[in-house]
Amino acid sequence: MRPATSTVESLTLQIDGKDISCRSGETILQVARDNNIDIPTLCFLEGLTVWGGCRLCMVEIAGSPKLHAACATTCAEGMVVSTASPRLKEYRKMIVEMLFAERNHVCAVCVSNGHCELQNMAVKLEIDHVRFPYRFPHLEVDNSHDAMRLDQNRCILCVRCVRVCGEIEGAHTKDVKGRGVLAAIIHDLDQPWGESETCTACGKCVNVCPTGALTHRGTAVGEMTKKAQFLPYLTLMREAKS
Amino acid sequence: MKPEELISMMEKARADSSAFEHEIRVCTESGCMSLQSDTLLKALGDEVKTRGMTDKICVKGVGCMGLCCNGPLVQADTAMYQFAKPEHASAIVQGLSTQPVAELLCNTQQPFFTRQKLVVRENSGHVDPESLVDCIAHGAYQALLKALTTMTPHQVIQEISDSGLRGRGGAGFPTGLKWATVSKAGGSDKYVICNGDEGDPGAFMDRSVMEGDPHRVLEGMAIAAYAVGAENGVIYVRAEYPLAVKRLTKAINLARRHELIGHNIFGTKFSFNVELRLGAGAFVCGEETALIASVEGKRGVPRPRPPYPANSGLFGCPTLINNVETYANVAPIINKGAAWFAQIGTEKSKGTKIFALTGTVKNCGLIEVAMGMPLREIIYDIAGGVPNGKAFKAVQTGGPSGGCIPAELLDITVDYESLAKAGSIMGSGGMIVMDETSNMVDVARFFMEFCMTESCGKCVPCRVGTYEMHQLLNRICEKRGTPEDLQLLKDLCGMVKQTSLCGLGQSAPNPVLSTLRYFEHEYLDLVNQTQAAHADQSPAATGEHIELEVLP
Ligand SMILES: Cc1cc2nc3c(=O)[nH]c(=O)nc-3n(C[C@H](O)[C@H](O)[C@H](O)COP(=O)(O)O)c2cc1C
Ligand code: SF4
Numbered sequence: 001m002r003p004a005t006s007t008v009e010s011l012t013l014q015i016d017g018k019d020i021s022c023r024s025g026e027t028i029l030q031v032a033r034d035n036n037i038d039i040p041t042l043c044f045l046e047g048l049t050v051w052g053g054c055r056l057c058m059v060e061i062a063g064s065p066k067l068h069a070a071c072a073t074t075c076a077e078g079m080v081v082s083t084a085s086p087r088l089k090e091y092r093k094m095i096v097e098m099l100f101a102e103r104n105h106v107c108a109v110c111v112s113n114g115h116c117e118l119q120n121m122a123v124k125l126e127i128d129h130v131r132f133p134y135r136f137p138h139l140e141v142d143n144s145h146d147a148m149r150l151d152q153n154r155c156i157l158c159v160r161c162v163r164v165c166g167e168i169e170g171a172h173t174k175d176v177k178g179r180g181v182l183a184a185i186i187h188d189l190d191q192p193w194g195e196s197e198t199c200t201a202c203g204k205c206v207n208v209c210p211t212g213a214l215t216h217r218g219t220a221v222g223e224m225t226k227k228a229q230f231l232p233y234l235t236l237m238r239e240a241k242s
Numbered sequence: 243m244k245p246e247e248l249i250s251m252m253e254k255a256r257a258d259s260s261a262f263e264h265e266i267r268v269c270t271e272s273g274c275m276s277l278q279s280d281t282l283l284k285a286l287g288d289e290v291k292t293r294g295m296t297d298k299i300c301v302k303g304v305g306c307m308g309l310c311c312n313g314p315l316v317q318a319d320t321a322m323y324q325f326a327k328p329e330h331a332s333a334i335v336q337g338l339s340t341q342p343v344a345e346l347l348c349n350t351q352q353p354f355f356t357r358q359k360l361v362v363r364e365n366s367g368h369v370d371p372e373s374l375v376d377c378i379a380h381g382a383y384q385a386l387l388k389a390l391t392t393m394t395p396h397q398v399i400q401e402i403s404d405s406g407l408r409g410r411g412g413a414g415f416p417t418g419l420k421w422a423t424v425s426k427a428g429g430s431d432k433y434v435i436c437n438g439d440e441g442d443p444g445a446f447m448d449r450s451v452m453e454g455d456p457h458r459v460l461e462g463m464a465i466a467a468y469a470v471g472a473e474n475g476v477i478y479v480r481a482e483y484p485l486a487v488k489r490l491t492k493a494i495n496l497a498r499r500h501e502l503i504g505h506n507i508f509g510t511k512f513s514f515n516v517e518l519r520l521g522a523g524a525f526v527c528g529e530e531t532a533l534i535a536s537v538e539g540k541r542g543v544p545r546p547r548p549p550y551p552a553n554s555g556l557f558g559c560p561t562l563i564n565n566v567e568t569y570a571n572v573a574p575i576i577n578k579g580a581a582w583f584a585q586i587g588t589e590k591s592k593g594t595k596i597f598a599l600t601g602t603v604k605n606c607g608l609i610e611v612a613m614g615m616p617l618r619e620i621i622y623d624i625a626g627g628v629p630n631g632k633a634f635k636a637v638q639t640g641g642p643s644g645g646c647i648p649a650e651l652l653d654i655t656v657d658y659e660s661l662a663k664a665g666s667i668m669g670s671g672g673m674i675v676m677d678e679t680s681n682m683v684d685v686a687r688f689f690m691e692f693c694m695t696e697s698c699g700k701c702v703p704c705r706v707g708t709y710e711m712h713q714l715l716n717r718i719c720e721k722r723g724t725p726e727d728l729q730l731l732k733d734l735c736g737m738v739k740q741t742s743l744c745g746l747g748q749s750a751p752n753p754v755l756s757t758l759r760y761f762e763h764e765y766l767d768l769v770n771q772t773q774a775a776h777a778d779q780s781p782a783a784t785g786e787h788i789e790l791e792v793l794p
């Protein structure tokens with residue numbers, strides 16, 4: 001999202017050796033993408049508030065000892081950003097491997113097989129094995145809703161669904177319970193989805209979910225495709241109205 | 243309250259208390275209370291009553307006197323008693339007019355007491371935290387009066403900056419600079435927040451300040467609010483501190499009733515209100531952005547900074563957030579001046595610091611020492627060294643974000659910079675001493691378990707990384723770890739430190755890194771034992787890696 005700044009100035013910065021100009025207030029991620037520099041993300045989705053949870057978009061900024069999340073860092077004049085150093089690539093691999101180790105991602109039997117952002121990310125980052133011990137947690141599938149299903153085994157806790165539900169649909173049916181690896185998506189006061197009184201069954205959460213965690217019922221292995229493109233359009237329309 | 247009223251109240255309270263011939267003070271903080279010091283306090287009161295000496299002997303409950311492991315502590319005139327029990331009440335009262343009770347006497351000339359420098363805790367053990375009058379008799383709210391009537395907000399900030407005070411919540415950020423930033427931030431609504439979430443294992447400094455001298459915290463917050471231009475304050479206390487909550491609630495109510503907080507304090511234009519909020523048992527809610535989310539009624543998870551709370555904090559307003567001990571330093575600085583404060587401590591770390599001494603040392607409890615004291619002096623002189631003829635092995639400072647400092651580094655001084663150089667941090671002031679029987683890998687595992695269960699789960703490196711590091715440490719501790727496991731552990735440390743969103747994840751690897759730095763041989767020993775045990779078996783037997791196909 002573009003933070004509202006009253007005085008927009010133009011800035012110049014360098015990303016991966018490329019000289020780029022942008023407007024003040026824009027994030028490194030936006031500017032990189034506008035210039036065809038790909039910074040991987042999983043929790044970011046244009047149209048939703050910045051979350052900063054997946055940590056895949058970490059970049060190096062010259063002169064700073066720390067890494068910075070590109071989605072949450074605004075550009076500054078003269079910044080020199082590097083998005084794909086060997087260290088960053090290695091960290092990204094580890095993060096995605098950890099996501100695979102955390103829950104039960106058995107792609108071969110998943111409805112999202114072939115259309116999954118997590119799977120695509122693994123391919124893009126050239127991950128061919130997971131170095132971490134798997135957790136194999138026992139997790140539930142919430143099948144109580146007429147039209148949609150939540151499979152906790154495939155959830156990566158990006159909370160795109162929570163954000164779209166609260167920020168765009170305005171229902172705030174979804175939220176998170178617990179902490180650490182025990183954190184999980186819930187509906188209302190942790191009741192079965194089908195019993196939720198606030199869910200409008202709009203289906204936005206299914207469309208923004210990057211994995212096979214949220215799906216339409218009645219889809220078979222590999223059949224579930226998602227359409228998250230509605231979001232930028234919706235937010236653009238809203239901004240135009242207000 | 244008018245300024246004259248504060249002065250006359252103070253003078254009257256002082257006159258009243260000097261009318262007593264004797265004074266008995268009993269510690270009524272959580273530590274001593276758990277050893278029935280409240281029953282003792284009542285027994286002493288009853289004893290004085292039956293002797294008909296209520297007009298001669300003053301008996302009151304006070305804050306912590308420091309030597310918690312010998313509690314309940316009682317101060318009767320010049321004699322300090324330790325391990326006092328309700329059945330000693332009669333002897334203690336009798337002792338006031340005859341000889342002190344010899345078998346209960348605690349030597350106040352031992353280094354534990356004489357090497358301390360009391361600034362924040364100067365009134366702890368002297369004032370009754372539940373009595374506003376008693377606190378005022380000991381000078382409470384004089385600094386607020388001085389600031390409001392004789393100083394501009396700018397001068398207050400200048401004074402705090404000149405004093406060199408740095409945040410006591412962990413990072414040591416210069417307090418004056420933080421105040422100046424908030425004061426310069428635009429917007430009419432601003433907030434000041436006091437961070438009393440204190441969640442580090444083994445730390446109880448802030449609890450003691452809140453329980454023992456709550457008005458000092460309120461006064462510090464009010465001065466801060468005046469300086470930055472805020473009218474509302476929030477004290478965030480963890481619900482596990484019921485006594486601190488009780489005392490603060492009482493202090494707020496009393497201060498409100500006497501118009502020391504509220505509208506037009508001391509007849510000036512300055513108004514200030516304070517509310518208390520309770521945490522729900524999450525360590526991460528001590529992190530400032532998570533704390534703010536929690537106060538707003540949201541799930542307590544951190545958010546990326548910037549924007550910093552100083553620009554956009556509580557309800558999007560500029561917010562000053564400081565630690566309990568930081569606020570408790572404010573009144574003495576205003577009263578005695580920046581120059582006085584700046585002469586205590588080292589060049590870059592000014593003032594004193596409270597530490598909670600725990601673990602295998604003779605004297606456990608709370609101490610306040612000038613910054614820059616050598617660690618050796620704290621552990622051997624003040625804490626009395628390691629008991630039972632055991633050898634000292636390491637001291638853990640800074641809680642789960644800190645590290646272990648080995649015996650060979652005991653001569654470093656305690657200040658922000660040198661602790662950081664030794665691979666640890668000052669943190670909030672926990673100090674856990676370990677003797678030769680401690681296994682350092684197990685220590686690292688303990689802290690990793692803490693971080694794992696306290697991770698909020700927002701970001702992947704901390705959520706899964708702490709889990710995986712804990713698994714690996716488990717395997718190494720249980721002699722099932724391989725050299726590859728150890729390498730993976732090291733790799734994870736770097737990644738989690740560099741990529742986590744908030745301080746919890748960024749510092750979670752510290753206990754592992756610091757034990758690896760000074761005690762790597764203990765890790766290697768355990769790993770080698772695995773190797774030896776499995777030398778005749780296939781390599782697969784040593785680990786439980788299962789390779790799963792993740793791609794279609
Ligand atoms: C995981 C985590 C826990 C924290 N817990 C506390 C705490 O219990 N008390 C505290 O004062 N600061 C805590 N902090 C530091 C605060 O975020 C903040 O820096 C501090 O309250 C600022 O106050 P100061 O400038 O007076 O030190 C914590 C930080 C992190 C990352
Ligand atoms: S259900 Fe899907 S959208 Fe929601 S947190 Fe899990 S992975 Fe993200």
Ligand code: SF4
Nearest residue numbers: 698700701704744747
């Ligand atoms: S580092 Fe840990 S505690 Fe902090 S935001 Fe990430 S998951 Fe939460």
